[in-house]
Amino acid sequence: MDDVLISELPPTILRSTLRALVSQGSAMQRVFVEHVRRRLTESPPQLPSATELFLGQSPCYAEFLAMTRCMFSSKMAQESLPYLTHLLVSIPESAVKWESNDPLELILEGVCGDIVQAVQALKESRLRPTDELKFRLQELRTALRDCETYCTSQNLSYPFTRARFQVDDVYSLTFPESFRGRYSPLPSKFVVQPDPAVVQNLEYFYLGNIKVPRLFNGLWQMSSPAWGSASSLKQELALTQLVRNGLIATDMADHYGDAELVYGGFRQCLLPEVAENVVAATKWCVFHPIEVPITHEFVLAAVQERVRRLSGRVELLQFHWYDYTAKDYLRILAELVKITKSHPHLVLTIGLCNFDSEHTEEVCQYLLKETGEVGIVSNQVQYSLIDTRPMVKMSSVCQKYGIKLLTYGSFCGGFLSDSWLGRNAPDIYSESERLTPSQRKYFDMILNWGTWTEFQGLLLTLKSIADKHQVGPSNVAIRWVLDHPEVGSVIVGTRLGVSNNSDSNLNVFSLRLDDVDNRQLENIVLGSRQKNLFETLGDCGHEYK
Numbered sequence: 001m002d003d004v005l006i007s008e009l010p011p012t013i014l015r016s017t018l019r020a021l022v023s024q025g026s027a028m029q030r031v032f033v034e035h036v037r038r039r040l041t042e043s044p045p046q047l048p049s050a051t052e053l054f055l056g057q058s059p060c061y062a063e064f065l066a067m068t069r070c071m072f073s074s075k076m077a078q079e080s081l082p083y084l085t086h087l088l089v090s091i092p093e094s095a096v097k098w099e100s101n102d103p104l105e106l107i108l109e110g111v112c113g114d115i116v117q118a119v120q121a122l123k124e125s126r127l128r129p130t131d132e133l134k135f136r137l138q139e140l141r142t143a144l145r146d147c148e149t150y151c152t153s154q155n156l157s158y159p160f161t162r163a164r165f166q167v168d169d170v171y172s173l174t175f176p177e178s179f180r181g182r183y184s185p186l187p188s189k190f191v192v193q194p195d196p197a198v199v200q201n202l203e204y205f206y207l208g209n210i211k212v213p214r215l216f217n218g219l220w221q222m223s224s225p226a227w228g229s230a231s232s233l234k235q236e237l238a239l240t241q242l243v244r245n246g247l248i249a250t251d252m253a254d255h256y257g258d259a260e261l262v263y264g265g266f267r268q269c270l271l272p273e274v275a276e277n278v279v280a281a282t283k284w285c286v287f288h289p290i291e292v293p294i295t296h297e298f299v300l301a302a303v304q305e306r307v308r309r310l311s312g313r314v315e316l317l318q319f320h321w322y323d324y325t326a327k328d329y330l331r332i333l334a335e336l337v338k339i340t341k342s343h344p345h346l347v348l349t350i351g352l353c354n355f356d357s358e359h360t361e362e363v364c365q366y367l368l369k370e371t372g373e374v375g376i377v378s379n380q381v382q383y384s385l386i387d388t389r390p391m392v393k394m395s396s397v398c399q400k401y402g403i404k405l406l407t408y409g410s411f412c413g414g415f416l417s418d419s420w421l422g423r424n425a426p427d428i429y430s431e432s433e434r435l436t437p438s439q440r441k442y443f444d445m446i447l448n449w450g451t452w453t454e455f456q457g458l459l460l461t462l463k464s465i466a467d468k469h470q471v472g473p474s475n476v477a478i479r480w481v482l483d484h485p486e487v488g489s490v491i492v493g494t495r496l497g498v499s500n501n502s503d504s505n506l507n508v509f510s511l512r513l514d515d516v517d518n519r520q521l522e523n524i525v526l527g528s529r530q531k532n533l534f535e536t537l538g539d540c541g542h543e544y545k
Contacts, residue, residue: 019429050090077121088143092150108159113229115163161232199246208349218491219259235496253283264311281316299335320353337375351378354541357393381540383407404488413442416477425452
């Protein structure tokens with residue numbers, strides 16, 4: 001009967017079923033991806049002509065792009081390169097044209113994001129520098145260059161600036177001996193300054209000697225096209241708006257797509273007096289065993305790689321480690337702290353990312369012994385009204401060693417807002433819900449915390465407090481996190497060029513919760529719920545181990 005069920009189910013339910021199966025664990029996900037890879041290898045997509053792709057009554061670029069995305073999403077990143085190249089080559093061949101913000105321009109901006117993600121998948125696959133790969137990357141670089149020439153000659157917008165930076169980056173990384181001429185369009189200075197009327201209302205704290213606002217811009221949504229994709233120009237405009245609002249600190253990582261390259265290019269185009277005050281916080285994330293000796297040169301090279309992509313100094317480098325039983329992370333962190341002293345032009349401060357309380361303290365003790373100081377200034381962890389695990393152990397470690405928490409998930413993927421008040425629980429695998437990967441993740445967190453009915457009770461309380469202070473429920477949720485002494489800043493996910501909530505987020509700085517507000521919230525979120533969540537998930541970051 002399974003065959004009957006599969007053959008008769010509507011496509012939307014089939015997709016929902018697949019999402020549910022894949023969510024069951026890595027073994028199921030591996031079977032799914034391997035099956036897709038095998039089918040695509042046995043029957044690779046065809047290459048339509050330029051005319052078929054873009055011209056005529058029924059251009060087929062949407063279907064062609066869908067199959068190409070299937071390739072790099074199923075760990076066939078290198079195999080997808082000829083298809084991406086073919087689409088780029090077809091643009092001047094077909095002489096297709098577009099207007100500003102018309103459907104085709106938006107599609108091509110999405111293609112740029114596809115190239116970024118395919119190349120990022122190449123980087124993360126620890127690829128070997130073969131002649132085949134070199135040829136494919138050269139082809140792609142040439143197609144991007146020729147497409148820019150065509151766009152210039154036809155007075156069209158060029159949608160692929162991000163892709164050119166990303167492709168140059170992987171080529172220079174993989175074939176440094178033959179790399180020449182990094183892509184660098186003539187920069188124009190962004191004449192933007194933080195607005196004094198806005199800045200005077202912000203709150204600040206210190207990371208080492210760096211003064212930073214208590215809201216960080218988070219670029220994790222650049223790690224996947226699931227949150228949407230925007231052109232380089234739209235992203236730059238979004239970043240200038242954040243700077244204008246005084247939100248000058250931005251958090252990213254080595255695996256967030258091209259986030260470091262985008263921010264590095266933006267920072268280069270700022271006026272010098274503005275550029276010297278923005279704060280670039282990125283990460284060095286180690287997800288697999290390191291197969292080379294841990295030396296000063298190895299650690300310095302990792303720092304220099306971040307600096308190269310950011311086109312300048314890293315104000316905060318945060319370190320994530322895959323397995324606490326492999327103790328090399330202690331030596332790496334000691335070297336990183338030493339490099340902040342010997343190479344302050346490269347990196348100023350060191351932090352942790354998703355370390356639990358026990359191993360944060362272990363790091364602090366080790367660094368005190370090896371370097372004479374704690375050395376780390378922060379730890380990035382999940383912290384919200386739903387996830388209060390940092391209050392159990394982490395807060396006391398932070399106070400003992402002078403560490404500040406940079407918190408993510410404090411909006412619970414947008415669930416802690418009035419847009420979810422009074423709504424039924426979402427079907428997280430349904431296409432009609434249009435949930436982001438973050439929302440699927442935080443919906444699971446909510447169900448670990450309590451029932452959807454109990455969550456609605458929390459939203460009602462948030463709404464009541466928000467109405468009392470004439471702000472939004474999200475502002476109340478963030479204010480509650482910021483009011484804890486161990487918290488330095490909340491990281492707010494920023495969909496650059498897709499959406500912008502920075503103006504409303506600033507309301508948090510005009511909000512003061514009173515004792516009645518705090519009692520109402522803590523009666524709901526602390527006590528047995530906090531205890532049960534800690535026992536179920538473990539300490540901070542354990543869900544990533």
